[in-house]
Amino acid sequence: MSASAPISPLVKGPLHLAGTTTHARRGAIQNAFRYGVDYVLIDPQSTRGPLLFSRNRWNLASVMDRNHGGAPKKGRGLDWAKEVFEHAGLAPQNLRILLLTQPSFLGYIFNPVSFWLAYDGATLRGVIxxxxxxxxxxxxxxxxxxxxxxxxxxxxxxxxxxxxxxxFQEVAGDYRFTFDITETRIAIRIAHKNGSEGVIATLMGELHDLNNARLIKASLRRPFGAMRTVALIYWQALKLKLKGARYRRRPLPPEQEVS
Known part of the structure; x- marks a missing residue:
């Protein structure tokens, strides 16, 4: 376990994660990649932040409630997360809920995965x-x-x-999630296993105060933000296809929003 302290309930300003994500496909057809990514860790109830970062309005980087908590572009943000945790048995009045997500850059957004973190004091009790x-x-x-x-x-x-x-993956098998989240560092691991097949994905990096200089560097280091993420997804899909991976048609999504 990390020796650093857990996330402090007193932290109010947004934090920046200039991290890396890795994916490793296991089984008959293997593939692996590692890319840099930019996430922010925010208190959804706070509007604090640097000049180039906004909540619910356009900016160089922003986080919009409509993009989280429910169907894409129809999200309800924090209210949705509170309802999910409450329905599961976590009383929202005792929680502080943070959102770890990739921000939109110049209005364009795509998030393969974001995380709602429910804290009771400095103790992490649940994650969506x-x-x-x-x-x-x-x-x-x-x-x-x-x-x-x-x-x-x-x-x-x-x-x-x-x-x-x-x-290129079946809708079958199980996930194993691990979360090592402190006030200085994030390490998340998601392992999918389906028989002899599977994928291991990670998100890791150091946390720093979000400021204008970091946002400018992020936009120069990884231009086009989420658009770049989508392009990289399709590039890896092409590589898998060329390696002979079986393509599966998209099934209907599950009826329930949360499982």
Whole structure:
């Protein structure tokens, strides 16, 4: 477990994660990649931030409620997350909920996965992994220990895969989520296993105060933001196709928003 302190409930300003994501496909056809990504960790109830970052309005970088908490572009933001946690048995009045997500850059947004983090004081009690695919669908997985015991870096939280993410993977098998989140660093690991096949995905990086200089550097280092993410997804899909991976048609998304 990390020696750093957990996220402080007193942290109010947005934080920047200049991190890396890795994907490694296991099985008969293997593929792996590693890319740089920019995430922000925000308090959805706060409007604080640098000049070039906005909540619910256009800017160089922004986070819009309509893009989170429900169907894409029809989200309800924090209210939705509170309802999900409350329905699961976590009283929202005792929680502080943070959102870890890729911001839009110049209005364009695509998030393969964002995370709603529910804290009781400095203790992480629950996580909603909000997963979106390139077909315009979304499904969320609620991750928690039994009886909402503290989630630590050693916790391994499971969920059945019921949502179509990649046309080169079956909607079958299980996920294993691990979250090592402190006030200085984030390390998230998602392992999908379906028999001898599977994918391991990670998101890792250091947390820093979000400021204008970091936003400008991010836009220069990784121009076009989320548009770049989509292009990289299609590039990896082409590589898998050329390696002989089987293409599967998109099934209907699950009826329930959260599992």
């Amino acid at each position: 992994a909000e997963v979106s695919n390139t077909f315009g669908d979304r499904h969320s997985y609620l991750c928690a220990e039994p009886e909402f015991a503290p989630i630590t870096a050693k916790s391994c939280l499971s969920a059945q895969k019921i949502f179509h993410v990649s046309p």
